[in-house]
Amino acid sequence: MSEGPDGRLTVSVGRREFEQLHREWADYIAANNAGSSPxxxxxxxxxxxxxxxxxxxxLASMDRPEDTKDPSAAGAEHRE
Structure with a gap:
């Protein structure tokens, strides 16, 4: 992650995954905003x-550079 000019964190994600999520969200809105019909x-x-x-x-496509620096530390943070 990097920091933007306003101090906010930025991440990089896959374009294909972002576009797919955008399409699925539009379909969701269309399916759930039926207007007058149930x-x-x-x-x-x-x-x-x-x-x-x-x-x-x-989320799986997210580029997180800190995960590549120390693989043992990344595994220690993510436990299920």
Whole structure:
């Protein structure tokens, strides 16, 4: 991660993963903002799952330079 001009942290993510998440989010909004018609719960759940999978792929594509500096330290921080 690097620091931007305003002191905020910035990260680098995969373009393909970002674009996929953007598409899935647009589909989610379309499925859940049906206007006057009722929301289809099955369609809403499916679109939610696609958004979450896309978000997972985006996070996995994140470039975090501190992870490459010391692999043992990175493993120590991430425990499940």
């Amino acid at each position: 929301v289809d719960p099955l369609l809403a759940l499916r679109s939610t799952g696609r958004v979450l999978r896309s978000l997972d792929r985006l």
